Structures are given as C-alpha cells and as structure tokens.
Amino acid sequence: MSTRTGTGPLAGIKVIELGAFIAGPFCGQILADLGADVVKVEPPSGGDAMRQWGAVQRDGKSLWWPVIARNKQSVTLDLRTAEGQEIVRKLAREADVLIENFRPGTLEKWNLSPEALQADNERLIVGRVSGFGQTGPYRNRAGFGAIAEAMAGLRNLAGYPDQPPPRVGVSIGDSLAGMFTVIGILAALEARHGSGRGQTVDVGITDSILGVLESVVSEYSATGAIRRRTGSTLPGIAPSNLYPTADGSWILIAGNGDGIFRRLVTAMGRPELGEDPRYATHRERGIRQRELDDLIASWTRTRTIADLLDLMEEHGVPAGPVSDAADVAGNPHFRERGTVVDIETEDYGTLAMQGVVPRLSETPGSIRWVGPPLGAHTDRILAERLGLDEQALADLRARGVI
Template sequence: MPGALHGIKIIDLTRVLAGPFCTMILGDLGAEVIKVESIDRGDETRGWGPPFVEGESAYYLCANRNKQGFTLNLKSEQGKEILKKLISEADVVIQNFKPGTLAKLGFAYDDMTKIKEDIILASISGFGSQGPNSNLPGYDYIIQAMSGLMSITGEKELQPTKVGVAISDVLTGLFTCIGILASLHHRNYSGEGQEIDISLFDSQLAALVNVASNYLCSGNIPERMGNYHPNIVPYQVFSASDGELVIAVGNDEQFRRFALLIEEPILLEETFKTNSSRLQHRKQIEQLIQNKLISKSKSEWKELLNQNGIPNGPIYNISEALQSEQAQSRNMVLDVNHPFIKNLKLVGSPLKLSKTPIEVLRHPPLHGEHTEEIMSKLGYSQSEIEEMKLNHSI
C-alpha cells in the first residue's frame, strides 16, 4: 500500500541534521525525496566519523534513508536550469543555506513561484530571517547555549551542560515537518503554496515549555537542578543495591501508595501529603526514600513499583535501550538492505500508522547514486548527461 504522502515530491537542499531528519520523516511517510548535494563532498556528515561502515559514516546513515541521491552544481548555469526543472515538478523545497544564499542564486521564494506557482518552500536557519542574529551560523551547540537550555541542564554546582544529542536540530526537524504538512493541507483547499521560516533558536525556545512558562509567570530565573524536577517531588534518580533507577511520582495518590510500598510511615504524615509541601522538604524525603531503596535490586524494585502503579525505570545505556524487549517489539531497530553494507541496522520510526505503515524502501543513498536516473526522467539524453558530468554541472 502506498505511504500516506504518496504522490508528494520533495526537493531536499539540506545537509547535516535538522533538514535531513525532516525529509527522512517525509520519505518514511511515502513522499518522493530527492536529496540534492554538491558534486564535490556532498553532505558534510558523510565525513563525520568514525564510526564508518564501508566508507559511509554512521552520522550520515542516521537521517537519510528513503531518499534518492542527486548531485548538482548550483553555481553553474546548467545546474540552475536543472534545479528549475526539479522545482517545476515538486511540491516542496526544503533548504538550510545561510539566509540570503538561495536568493543570491536566483531561487528566493518569489523566484520559485514563477517556476511553480503553488510551491512550498521551507527554510531552516539558526536564527530565522529576522533579528540581529539572522546572519549567524546555526549550530546546535550554540543554540543550546543561547536558548537557555544549557543553563538548566546539569548539576547546579558544575558547568552548564549540553544535551547528549543535537536536540535543537532534532526538534527543528520535527517543527519543519509539521509546518510542511500544514502547508500541504492549506494548499489542498486554497491552491496556494507558502514560505515556511523555521529557526533552531525559535524551536528550542518553544521546547522549553513549562520551564519557560515558570519564568514568564513568576519572574524567577530557573536554575540547573541536575536530575531533580523543579515542580515535583520525588521525581529523580535513586540508587538500588545494584545500580540506578528513576522514580517519577506524579501525584499525591501515587505518593501515598509509594510510601506504603517502601514501608516508610513518616512519609504518610500530613507534612508530606501534598506535592507543594513535599517540595519544601525535598532533601528529607530524598534521604528517607534512598535509605529504603538501597535494600533491593533494580529489578526487584521495578517489579514492585510496576505492581503498585508507580512510574519508574532503570537507567539503560544505549545498547540496553536498543536491545530491550520493548524496543524490539516496537520495531525500533530495522535491518536495511544496502549495496555495500552488510547487516545495516537503523533506528526505526516512532510513527505507527495502521492504514499506511512506514516502510524503508530506499537505503541512505550513496553520493550521487541516482543522478543519472533522475536526469533521464527530466528528459536529458545520455550524451547530455555525460557532457554535464564533464562540465561539472552534475
């Protein structure tokens, strides 16, 4: 069965993570995605390693399945003409050049509408098209710093800490995907395309959610709290006899059951009955709980906590998480066919659609793997293709 976005054609002019992550999702959903790369080195992440597998970097492989690989020299006149042809047949163009770069090449949104009146252009940048920082490069690490995310991450006594993955890139990719889907829906009933302006900075600010709201409502600047929650107690890491686990008590009834389970009568006193009062006695509660939890193993506590409806979980490393029974049952590790890599495994999609399930129909493309095929579909002869190769246009 065709995917949910079958019939939608995406021209992907992005590289690194935010854009490629977005277009991979669209490809997973059935859209035709043509990944356009420079003819010399292509997407920078092709060289971001080790680890490499048969010359392909693990970083590049993580965000580029379900795409066709196409190389193009956008500085050449022939290259620009080819891009115009691609746009004329497309529904969406997505790009993450520095703001203004595409316009200098003759492909601003207004230029694209002359090629395809209802085209949708999604532009990703570090800080968006307006503001004093609009011309600055957008690196995830810088965004984590400037958005305030690092100021609330890590232990209070230590340096601010970045999140362990490029979370600002990932969130921006998701917001871009949402914007594209909304724009496609708008076009369905209005016939109009539109331009989408997405920035990493805006995306990360939006993702501060309750922490930002806490500040806007109180005026108090949030601080780093390590593994603690600013609004809930207990909601943190504890040590069992053989390692660490997280316990997240989300309401007063859960706390009552938890106090009974660990057989700590002090916690049933009126002083600790509500979450607001527990916030005022965080350290005392933590010590009482920790004294009890050290008596059993993680697995023993998990079984008891699950039986009593107390949210909890062991702290897995990446291997344990990906190899867990839960991950396997949800098909979150996929075996993907590849022309050179044997037993290529990729992280699966979290989107589980009953009528149009996600399929991996294409491996992450080799550099320029489908250039000749796409050029032929655009109407170029084999001799013209060979000539453009010699001219370094494709």
C-alpha cells in the same frame, strides 16, 4: 538497492532536499519515512558532510548517514554553477516541497529564492531552516544547533547548578527545527488544498527551542523568576529523581502523585509514610524533597535494579532504568513496536536503527532503504524528470555540474 516509491501517507508528494548537516536533512528524513519521494541534492565532490559525521564509524563509513538519508534518492549537482541552479529550477517546477537549510540569502544569491521558484510553480512549498530564521537582526549570523541551544535558553536549564551547562547528548536543537519544519510543511500542504498555492515555511533553530521551553519566559515575565539548572530533580516535584541501586545502576522513580506515593512507600515496606503529614500531600513533599530523596535512596541501595523494576511494576509506580544504546537495541518493547528495527544493508549487513515515528494505523510509513551512495540516482532522476539523454548527462558530468 530498491528505490520503490513510498506507500505511506505522503506517497506521491515530491520533495527536493537541498542543504546539509542535520536540521534540513532530518526534516527530509521524516517526510521520506512517511512515504514522500525525496530527492536529496548533494555537491558532486564529497556530498553531504553527514556522510563523514559520527564519533563512531565502521570501516571508515558514517553510521549516521544510513539513518538521516534513508528513503532518499541522491542526486549530485553543483549549485554554485548556473547549470546546476537551472536544473534545480526545472526539478522544482514539478515538486510539491523544497527544503533548504543554508544561511539566509544563499538561495537568493543562486537565483533560487522562494519567489523565483514559486513564480514557476505556485503550488511549491519552500521549507527554510536556519539558525535564527529569515528575518531579524541575527538572520545573517552563522548558527549551528549548539549555538542556538545556548542562546535560546536551553543550555542554561541542562545539568547541575555548580557545573557548566552541558549539551544534551544529541543534536536536539537541529532535530527540533527539523520537526517543526515538517509540521509547517504539513500545514502548508493542507492549506494548499483550499488556496491552490504553496507558501514559505520559515523556521529558526532558536525558534524551535523556544517553542518547547514550557513556561520559562512567562515565569520571568510575570514574576521575574529565572529557571535554573537543577540536575536530575524538578524542584517542588517529589519524589521524582534518579536513585542508586545495589548493583551500581540507577533507577528513575516518579512517585510524585499522592496515590502513586502511597503505592511507592507500600512497596518500600513503609506504608505509614503515605499518611505522614510531612509527606502526605504534593506540597509537603515538595518542601521536603531532599530528605525524601535521601530516604528513598537509602532503600534503593539495598535492592538490585531488576528487583526494583519488578516491585515498581507490581505496585503501579512509574519507574525505569537509565538505558544505554545496548539496552535500547535489545529492549523487547521497542522491538515489538518497531521503535527499533533491523535493516539489511549492502555496506553494514544487518543494521539496527530507530523506526518510523509517528505510527499510523492505515497508512504507516516505512524504511525502504538506507542512505544511498553519492549520486546513486542522478542519471535516472535527470533522465526521467528532465528528459536528459546519456550524452547530455555525460556532458554535465565532464563539466563537474553533476
């Protein structure tokens, strides 16, 4: 397995990743993709739970782990032991960033608080992710992403009004928290150029969900209006919906701008609708949203998805299919851009996965290797960074510290 250093914009930035599951490790994945030197610390027995997670596996192995742990180096340490804690303190003395997503108070219990770590390394940035953040009356509550999605108002907006609010289909709350933590870490790295000091980045999953809720809170504050679940439509914005096709597929058409709507009805062979006072303006279309959706659906049902997509492209109308994983993996646009890439792996052969986001023109990130075996880099990291010899490593292993 190659462990060559990154060449992206964060090359040379040393990161220690503690914690498990999704939010903290996804933050680490993004930093590693962009070239940071990420050392992932895992418990010796079993490692990160993500090594076992995923509804679909291959030969009993997680297909999530190769993605969320890619470009990272795995070091095993039992953080419940004084020796394991001391090793983390020593590693953190030379690090730029430490990421953790334990319940608030856990680092403090292990004598690894940001204050203690920064006393030894004033340049250290500590990214802390938790369900509800490090302060506030809920700080000590256990909080997975699903709970935060519900409590912060996201679940109330997803799905149809006559059905229970569903999950989005991916761990969106955890992923948003990981992304906001990356933003905070990058901002702290920039601030460090001036101050010479690190700082603590405090991100709650609930904070992150609220951060993308648009004007939901302001709407309530100003008018008392509470945004509700509306299924596949956006109330007052028409036409913008899913429409059935002749071959049993669905096409999403967004023709809600005045000019776009005229192009849409021209494609439908009904150009007169573009000048009809009932549909000619954004406001009037919004009032008649349901009848307009019915009219468009009656047309799309007579065409295949391929025909419709060709027509929409020809007339400059935003449209797209509802893709599944097979569609995404084979999409020529995603392949050309590197949004989906094939990676050669020891355990899975050629494995397709999402590429690095964002794309930088001069210092792009890269996928250098997939999630490593448990403890694959323990000896090398502890020897190179702490000067431990083979006997010291053997003694730590015998005591279950590594």
